[in-house]
Amino acid sequence: MPDARRQARIAAAFQAACEAELQALKPGNVSVYADGHGMQVQDFVRSAHAAAPWVAREGLGVGARVLAAVTATRAAVGCNTNLGIVLLCVPLACAAGQLDHTGTDDGRAAGVMRLQAALCGVLEQADRHETEQVFAAIRLARPGGLGDSAAHDVREPAQAGLLAVMCVAQARDRIAWQYAQGFEDVLGTGLEALMQGLGRGLSLPDALSGVFLAFLAAFPDSLVQRKQGDITASALQQRAAGLLVRYRQGADTVDAGIREQLLGLDRELKQQGINPGTSADLVVATLFAAELLGWVAISGESAGNGF
Numbered sequence: 001m002p003d004a005r006r007q008a009r010i011a012a013a014f015q016a017a018c019e020a021e022l023q024a025l026k027p028g029n030v031s032v033y034a035d036g037h038g039m040q041v042q043d044f045v046r047s048a049h050a051a052a053p054w055v056a057r058e059g060l061g062v063g064a065r066v067l068a069a070v071t072a073t074r075a076a077v078g079c080n081t082n083l084g085i086v087l088l089c090v091p092l093a094c095a096a097g098q099l100d101h102t103g104t105d106d107g108r109a110a111g112v113m114r115l116q117a118a119l120c121g122v123l124e125q126a127d128r129h130e131t132e133q134v135f136a137a138i139r140l141a142r143p144g145g146l147g148d149s150a151a152h153d154v155r156e157p158a159q160a161g162l163l164a165v166m167c168v169a170q171a172r173d174r175i176a177w178q179y180a181q182g183f184e185d186v187l188g189t190g191l192e193a194l195m196q197g198l199g200r201g202l203s204l205p206d207a208l209s210g211v212f213l214a215f216l217a218a219f220p221d222s223l224v225q226r227k228q229g230d231i232t233a234s235a236l237q238q239r240a241a242g243l244l245v246r247y248r249q250g251a252d253t254v255d256a257g258i259r260e261q262l263l264g265l266d267r268e269l270k271q272q273g274i275n276p277g278t279s280a281d282l283v284v285a286t287l288f289a290a291e292l293l294g295w296v297a298i299s300g301e302s303a304g305n306g307f
Contacts, residue, residue, distance in 0.1 A: 002058035003097075009299070010093050010292070011056035016299035017288040018048035018085065021280065024208035025262050028269035029280040036270040043077045050076035051086055055093050062122060062162060063130025063137075065090045070137040083141040084175050084223075084281030087134070088186065089288050091179070095119040096292040111293050112187050120182050126162035134162060143223075174222040174278045183285075189214055190286030195295065196248075204298065206254045209262065210247055211283050212276075216240035221276040228274055236276065239265065 022031050022041050030039050051069035054060075060068070069086045095118035135154040158165070166179035178185060193214035197207030215221075217240040220233035243265070246258045269275070290296045 006097060007053075007056045007058055010096060011052040012299040013291040014055045014089055014093065014288055015048045015052040017089075017284050017291065018052075018082070019045060020204060020287055020298055021208060021284045023205040024212065024283070025205070025259065025266065026209060026212040026276075026280050026283065027262055027265035028274055028276045029212075029266075031266075033263065034266060034270065037273070037275050039079065039081060043079065044081050046076045047073045047081040051082060055086065055090055056097075058097050061130050061133075062090050062094055062126045063133030065094070067133040067137040067140075070141050074140055080141040080143055083138065083143050084278060085284045086137070087175050088178060088183075088281055088285035091119055091122050092183070092186075092285065092289055092292060094122045098122070108293070108295065112191070115289070115293060116182050116187055123163045123166075123179055124161075128158045128161055131158035131160065131162045131165050134165075172222065172226070174219065175281065178282075178285075183289075185215065185218070185282055186285045186289055189218055190282060191290060191293075191295070194286055194290055198296070202254065204296075208283055208287065209254065210244070211286055212279055213240050213244040213247055215279040215282050216276055217244045221278045223277040224274055232274065236269075236274070 022044055025031060025033050028036070030036050030041060030044060032041055035041065050072040054065050054069035054072055057065055057068070066086055069090065070083060073082055073086075074080075092115075095115055098118045098121075099114060135158055138154045163179060166176040169176035170180040171177075174185070190211055193211045194207055197210040198204070200207075202210070217237060220230065220237050222233075224233040224236060243258065243261060246261070247254060249255075287296070287298070291298060
């Protein structure tokens with residue numbers, strides 16, 4: 001049966017993760033440092049508030065939660081602010097809702113393995129009807145650079161379960177890659193970078209900047225690839241790799257020099273209409289997973305060893 005208290009905690013964790021990400025300096029993305037791409041910080045805050053109850057809604061599958069969250073977001077802000085975030089966070093929320101963490105203190109690695117196992121089970125069970133619901137959500141959100149697909153086009157009726165469809169799409173979309181690969185970026189690269197930053201004594205916003213750079217340096221941002229092409233995405237990846245080296249130097253603070261470089265890149269990317277949105281979506285998912293695991297407590301609703 002649905003657990004109202006657990007749903008409230010997961011919804012609060014989702015909303016807190018979305019809002020905390022906006023405090024971080026992430027070049028090219030909307031943040032408290034600068035609006036961009038025709039969107040403002042408050043658009044994302046309203047989106048998080050609208051989507052949170054549906055992300056956490058027990059008794060619904062992945063597809064139904066995604067569609068309801070995107071529908072609520074569209075009604076709240078009239079544009080696509082969080083499709084990628086919702087696609088990443090809904091499976092994590094579904095998995096967390098299946099886990100009983102009561103009395104569990106089996107170490108961080110074991111906690112990740114348990115969450116990942118539950119996550120893979122959730123995705124394997126998502127049938128063709130859920131794929132239809134996700135397709136409907138994508139059509140409603142109208143993400144940039146969507147294009148056409150020879151197989152499993154979202155404008156056509158679904159022909160397979162959600163995991164199979166995402167496996168086909170993984171080569172061109174890093175969010176689909178998470179589905180196909182057990183959320184390895186989020187639960188690996190992302191959590192490692194987050195805990196390294198916090199372990200250095202960085203503030204949460206500065207630690208999240210490091211998570212963003214870690215993703216941007218690890219692979220070309222797939223939104224940039226779709227909208228501006230491989231050359232632009234690869235060049236941005238190389239710049240991020242250099243910035244990440246500088247970012248990781250020092251002790252418990254991000255020095256003024258690297259911060260100014262990040263601000264400069266932020267202005268440059270927004271002037272050119274370049275939005276590394278996939279990397280930003282992965283940051284939200286990472287922080288959400290960290291709270292679900294009980295590694296951080298940002299929502300005021302955290303439950304010790306997780307949900």
